[in-house]
Amino acid sequence: MEEFILVLNAGSSSIKFTVFSIDQSAPQAVIKGQVDGIGSRPFFIARDNSQQVIAELFLEGDLVDHRQALNYLLDWLETHLPNGKIIAVGHRVVHGGPNITEPVLVDEPLMDTLESLTPLVPLHQPHNLAGIKAIAKTRSSIPQVACFDTSFHRTCPDITDRFGLPEALYQQGIRRYGFHGLSYEYIAAVMRAKTPEIADKKVIIAHLGNGCSMCAMDGGKSVDTTMSFSALDGLLMGTRCGSLDPGVLLYLMREKKMNVDQLEQLLYKESGLLGISGISNDMRELMASAEPQAQIAVDFFVYRIRRELGSLVAALGGLDALVFTAGIGENSAQIRHRVCEDAKWLGVELDDQLNETNNHELACLSLPESSVSVLVIPTDEELMIAQHTLKLIHARK
């Protein structure tokens, strides 16, 4: 019987999934898909590893929650893989708090800890946990592993962990956690395997997708990062604002009478590229647009990277490599070009021809004389989760 690992990333109204075959030496993604519109009009889609759609349908009936959606997915997998067995489920969990430094097998005490962190990330954590609870209820014999976006940053020096707020608030958990850790961990691992000569040096990774952040790594470990208490901080994103003077929030509350829900909607959903352009959160659309506001949004996006890059170089005390990843970082030669132009003062010399012709693949894009290597490394958070899950399952045996 063929063995598989199911990787889940559960959001508020969607569950993304990847099925990995583990018969080869390394996990191989064989099916990817998602259930969207949970709670409204759920739609299920699955593709094989050549991107062919193998199932696509609106789910009839009152499939209202994550549990029912996951039940449908597991039933579908059992029919679709008649000679296969899901031997474990790995979950992306956004928050592991200040003390969890690596992936963990799910048990009741862990669930209690993760529940207690929900107030820190109310928009994400409950959905991640709903996925875990759903599997525990309907397929209780399948072991589950939780992998965290925060864990990779637990190596950051204590001094980077703070805001300038009273110590009591720090002790209560108001601190800089950092996110996108599974992506950074994957890239650190790829660098160790493919570019060992720079993997342990001073590296900044720019994860530029819908969510955007940068991570400074020294010796392959995170030493600082742009997202902090929440996934709002740092760079400008698709719909999130990035760094913001907290005085703006006080003003909006006092003068515009905005409440928490309105602020949350503004900061998470209506700001960023979308908010500035008034057109779209999609970088491709903005770059193709002739509207001046689209141009301003893209210019500000690049400027914020310039500022944060300088700040992280200062934190590292130098720079040996700059790595681009995620949707924009892997695909947009123009954004990479602009970021590298801004970073020329650091000794960054981009090979424009290599940059233009790169098609979303691992490559070094800098000129030989560049004192900073510029790399594109496509990220794969799901594979990272599958690897962790497999390792923990084997360790358990």
Ligand code: ADP
């Ligand atoms: P998520 O954070 O949701 O995983 P992705 O990493 O897929 O998102 O990144 C989505 C972003 O990547 C969108 O802004 C999209 O416009 C952008 N993107 C994808 N391809 C290109 C491209 N060829 N040029 C510019 N931006 C691109």
